[in-house]
Amino acid sequence: MTVQKPFWETKSLERMSAREWESLCDGCGLCCLIRFEDEETGEIIPTRVACKLFDSSVCRCSDYAHRKDQVPDCIKLTPHNIEDLQWMPPSCAYRRLHEGKPLPAWHPLITGDPESVHRAGVSVRGQTLSEATLADPEDALDYVAEDLLRDKSDVWDF
Ligand code: SF4
Ligand code: SF4
DSSP states (O other): OOOOOOHHHHSOGGGOOHHHHHHTOOOOOGGGEEEEEOTTTOOEEEEEEEOTTEETTTTEETTGGGHHHHOTTOOOOOTTTGGGOTTSOTTOHHHHHHTTOOOOTTOHHHHSOTTHHHHTTOSOTTOOEEGGGOSSGGGGGGGBOGGGGSOOTTOOOO
16 A cells, blocks of 8 residues: 655655645744844844734634735745745744754644644634733833744654
């Protein structure tokens, strides 16, 4: 009997269908956080403050289809710009596949369960506050949380 390998092990990011591409997103929400860049070191510093469209209770964009109307600088990830997106978390499936790494064991495509990313402690569900609640965007600096971008790809407890 021949066991067929899953699409993410056989296809390049460029050859994936739109549906396959979208299914790679594990729903962690880490790319919707407000980040700062250290001007001297280039280091990306995440905060617990999320984009105004991010719904923390379900850990996803509340208006994904029209997000560009309200958040023009929201970056649409494609196989062609992933090279420039080194601020994406190390656990992000797009980044990992681009770097030739496997999907984490807790990824919903592997477990078949969208909750596994949350049980693994990778997602930010229920842990963010909205930028809309800040009086000044710079106040996000009060919520720096560097641990959020720590690589949790090897978590096995989920
Ligand atoms: S960081 Fe990657 S996997 Fe997580 S929500 Fe963003 S695109 Fe999806
Ligand atoms: S617009 Fe939506 S997808 Fe873009 S950063 Fe905000 S919440 Fe995330």
